[in-house]
Amino acid sequence: MENTSSQPNPENILKIGSGFMACKVLLTAVKFKLFTKLSAHPDQTAISLKKQLDLNCSDRHFFDFLDTLTGLGFLTRTGMLENAKYSNSMDSEVFLDSKKPSYIGGILEMMNARLYGFWDNLEEALKTGTQQNEAKHGVNVFEEIYKDPEILETFVNGMTGVQIGNFMAFAKQFDFSNLSTLTDAGGSAGYLSLMVAQENPHMHCTSFDLPPIGPIAESTIKKFHLQDRVQSKSGDFFNEPIPSADMIVMGNILHDWNEEEKILLMQKAYDSLPEGGIFVAIENIIDEDRKQNIFGMVMSLNMLIETVGGFDYTFKDFCCWGEKVGFKSFEIMPLAGPASAAIAIK
Numbered sequence: 001m002e003n004t005s006s007q008p009n010p011e012n013i014l015k016i017g018s019g020f021m022a023c024k025v026l027l028t029a030v031k032f033k034l035f036t037k038l039s040a041h042p043d044q045t046a047i048s049l050k051k052q053l054d055l056n057c058s059d060r061h062f063f064d065f066l067d068t069l070t071g072l073g074f075l076t077r078t079g080m081l082e083n084a085k086y087s088n089s090m091d092s093e094v095f096l097d098s099k100k101p102s103y104i105g106g107i108l109e110m111m112n113a114r115l116y117g118f119w120d121n122l123e124e125a126l127k128t129g130t131q132q133n134e135a136k137h138g139v140n141v142f143e144e145i146y147k148d149p150e151i152l153e154t155f156v157n158g159m160t161g162v163q164i165g166n167f168m169a170f171a172k173q174f175d176f177s178n179l180s181t182l183t184d185a186g187g188s189a190g191y192l193s194l195m196v197a198q199e200n201p202h203m204h205c206t207s208f209d210l211p212p213i214g215p216i217a218e219s220t221i222k223k224f225h226l227q228d229r230v231q232s233k234s235g236d237f238f239n240e241p242i243p244s245a246d247m248i249v250m251g252n253i254l255h256d257w258n259e260e261e262k263i264l265l266m267q268k269a270y271d272s273l274p275e276g277g278i279f280v281a282i283e284n285i286i287d288e289d290r291k292q293n294i295f296g297m298v299m300s301l302n303m304l305i306e307t308v309g310g311f312d313y314t315f316k317d318f319c320c321w322g323e324k325v326g327f328k329s330f331e332i333m334p335l336a337g338p339a340s341a342a343i344a345i346k
Ligand SMILES: C[S@@+](CC[C@H](N)C(=O)[O-])C[C@H]1O[C@@H](n2cnc3c(N)ncnc32)[C@H](O)[C@@H]1O
Pocket: 142, 159, 160, 163, 185, 186, 187, 188, 208, 209, 210, 213, 235, 236, 237, 238, 239, 250, 251, 252, 253, 256
């Protein structure tokens, strides 16, 4: 991103400054289920797609929409304008067809429905330090989100979309041979537990989360036919002990809370682990130089929008908090894209 040539160049400034337009084109295509439709019926003309989507813009503007998606790498095209036929690009076919288990559009749906609007208030968030979402007026964000089943579903699918690649990578990369139990604290729909159980047939996993999430996790576990080795347990990790296990994972949990609460949660994990037990945080761990992991830093700003006091952090921060609660050694394992597993051993 940094311009390393000796000549000034406005390209990066304009690209990022207008980035919301390209972003909204993709989010709208996901909302229209365009990629799902093209997966079922590839090689379609703009006119046929426009009819299916029941759109009333001019053909010219719909060509602009589809060709922007093509230029951005989300569609492929043969021919031009009226004669063009559109299909999904390889990435869109795998990750944006909502009928496939590899669909990650949940996070994009959540960004469109919630974060896109809330981020309009970044200025206010920076000026006042206050959250800008459903819980703007000082209540717990989870309580507020969980009151509305539609927002709850969007939120849970969003969480799954952003983490599924990391969960799959962690389940494959980590050597579970000396472990037999795992608790995923704040486990949402249960995907981390499911990925670990699927990849490691000797593992028994518990997905632990607030009561409104229980039925969602139970139905996901049933879908995977893993009820014999994955269970959902309801509870509050601040007010109850975290269910004991050889490994306790927290995926995108620590970043929701302030430093004192982060240390308290690590302490609770420590207390529920046996000697030699392992605590893992799966998050967008920021690089020590705070320059490379832009997604991690933007997520940290997202915590300003979404939470009271939450922020993302570096591996050094993680080790420092871990040492305070008594963990003996630490490792970091890169996962998909900007995320890593920060690992602490008791
Ligand atoms: C940001 S989401 C992360 C979900 C999932 N671990 C992931 O990696 O995608 C935070 C999760 O923490 C859960 N949570 C929040 N407060 C909690 C509490 N006091 N006890 C248990 N779970 C809680 C929420 O319900 C939500 O599922």
